[in-house]
Amino acid sequence: MSVLRLVLAVVCAAVAVMGPAKAADDDIYFAAVLTPDDQSTPTYSPATGYALVWLERETLTLHWKVTYTDLTSPPTIAGLYGPENVGANAGIIVDLAPGGIASPIEGSTVLTDGKSRYLITSRVYANIHTKKYPNGELRGQLRRQVTQELRDKGILK
Template sequence: MPAHLNLSRFPSFMTACRGVGAGALAAVVLAGCSSVSLDEPPRRPPPMPYPQQVPAPQPVPPQAMPAPVPAPAPPVTREPQLAAFSTRLDGRNEVPPVYSMGTGTLDAVLDRESGLFRFRLTFSNLSGPVTAAHFHGPADVGGNAPPVVTLNGPYNVPYEGRLTLTPAQRADLLAGRWYVNIHTERNPAGELRGQIIERR
């Protein structure tokens, strides 16, 4: 039979083995700890960045183009040699006044240089047919004067005409001292009258 070694009989040997075992274990532990830093925590790799989501471009609503600003119209200039006239004919303008349902208008243009006088006369609702028509002057409002120009028939509506005035007649006309008078059988002295005034 094999012999059994009783180590308890050798206490110094057991003590020596225990010392060797403890030292070896300590050496192993220290060897493992020498590769690990006890001061700094273990480093972790930074997280992977995720791509940022870019918002999709929004469609731009169509915008109406501003309408072009029209160029201002050039100012209406009147030729300096022309003078415009107008008047309303009424029975109350007669001297003395007469009662009449009739009305009328006169529009005219005078060329100051040549003396050409163009006019357009209208009338309606008279007491009867026109028997005569004249330009009278010189006379102010409320005054009477003899005819300076006789308007010949037929007296259609509108009645248009032209004539050339003398320098004296132009001066009286431009001074507002002419009037137009329409005569009828019922009112032989005049049924409608209007003072010819320049429009400025």
């Protein structure tokens, strides 16, 4: 009986030290359809795009994948901006492509508590600037997504 108690104590201690396993559903997902119509200044472009970002709750690590097509000129900046609501402009809080811009844009960074709160409260937008449209050609407000909906759309596996 004492061996069983010892084994149980060791297992409990190991579980306590390891903590809970991280599940993919612990991440918070956000998405935006990028269109020229969402720019605060008029933009006439056939371009379209999509931004998917996800935040790891435990580490505040933000990951992203941004795709776009049919820009009118070469892209110059791709970033996340905030805190601001739809239709208003804000400063850049995350440079999505510091090493150069090519679709798809993928990367990650660690956010501060404040920046993560902007994102969670839907006050962050993705914006792709181009040579022709230096204030931005494509823009979309990031909105929280239900993980199962993203799986149903084939965006997540």
